[in-house]
Amino acid sequence: MCTSFAVHLDKTFIGMNFDISRRPIKIILLGEDQLLVLQNDGGQFYPAFGLNSSGTFMNLLMVDPIEEVNYRRGKNCVHIMMLFDELLSGRIKLSGLKDYLDNNAIVNVPNHSVHSMIAGKNRETYIVEPGRNNLNINSSNRDFMVLTNFPLSDNIDNDYRNVKGPGNDRYIKAYESITNGKEIFNIATGFNLLKETVQQSGDYPTQLSMIFTPEESKVYFTLNGYFTKVFEFSFITNQVQSLEGFISNNSLMLSKKGVLLSELEGWE
Template identity: 45%
Template sequence: MCTSFVSYGDSTLIGMNFDISERAIKLVYQKDSQFLVMQQEGATFFPALGINKSGTFMNLHMVEENAAGAYRRGKNCVHIMKLFDDVLSEKLALEDVPAFASDHAIVNVPGYSVHSLIANGERRACLVEPGRKPLQLDSEDVKFVVQTNFSLMDAKDSKGAADGSYGVERFHLANERLASVQGRVGVEDGFSVLQETAQLRGDFPTQLSLISVPEEGVVYFALQADFERIFSFSFHDQQIRTKQGFQTSRNSPVTRKGVLLSELSGW
């Protein structure tokens, strides 16, 4: 059910394990400079996370239902997918998100309950959960942030994550690993965190693991917890390339139509 983190050191690393049941998943590049991971529900593809050319990342993690964040319509209501679109298209700057989320009722889309980590390469980060106040995470004291599938706002209020909360074990694993390499986290360390928190069985196995390095304009990723084979995507030319662990080098452009993970698995 997903594990994400942002780590600040010599450079910023943003990582995520995308854990979901078997389905079609594709990588899309929109002409307004957004690299999106889309997952299929029925006949339609919906975004699960995205990164824009400026290095801003936003995800949509499943979280326990929160009645105050349930979908509804109203003059002051903004659903989380609208926020996702506005952040990645840069209609709303990341530094303005906490104030915007405090001034509006952020709500879920029908049938879902999610919370979102929003981060970039300029030490700005916040967590938005429909029905709760946003959590600003860009203090100089913050060295890294981990997100799984329980409410970080609730955990903050109660001085810690409750035992038995969904994703709490992955949360602690990622925190311990990031603390052990604090300030020295490179791409290899980032993948080590994702490997330790990957889900290899159950209803929601890890389908995609990625590390975004905003300063480089590059996203590195692995498929289905195969951390021996690493791909890369560059915002500079919108190409996916084989990076590590492949017998032959390949590359392919990413377009608005997208490329399925099942196609890449055959490289």
């Protein structure tokens, strides 16, 4: 079901628990500047979230559907996977996203209903909810945003403790964790937040937890809801390497072919 956040302080910290049923999942490098996490559905790999070397992040989280944004074609009608491609490829800049959203209707792809956190450096964070109201951090009175699986725009006027819908418990935990630790927020506190919202059972266990630091062009991640082994990916080297909790030093050059999470699980 997933939990994500963006915190804007002296540095930007973008985090996410990727929660989904057990299946093949892989990380690929598209070109030299797009890191994508793909999940297998019916024998095909589809994007779940991604980020690029310019510091832009976008995810695709499940949300209750509404009929008004079922897939359709039309003038100024853009399905959310096209927005995903346009943003991460750099064809749309975060600085121009508000105007883009004002001039286009974002709809879902067939048979799926999602909403997205789009985040980057310099207090640039948006929540895009097809058929509902889009939000941006500058319209709030805080320097962070959290997104789980209920429509945030339907709850934005509620006290955070009173939000309703799927993932509201994870939203409340994440919101409180950031609020209570904002003055010292860093990678370690980000992972602590993800630990608090991790799912170890049920239909959607956590498969991957990650912290993206755009200013460093680095991604730190763990697998299967266990935080003792930390991996690092750097856009500077285009390599995944073992960082903490491993017996041996491991590394691999990432490519379009990618690497399955099950392969990384074998690192000692």
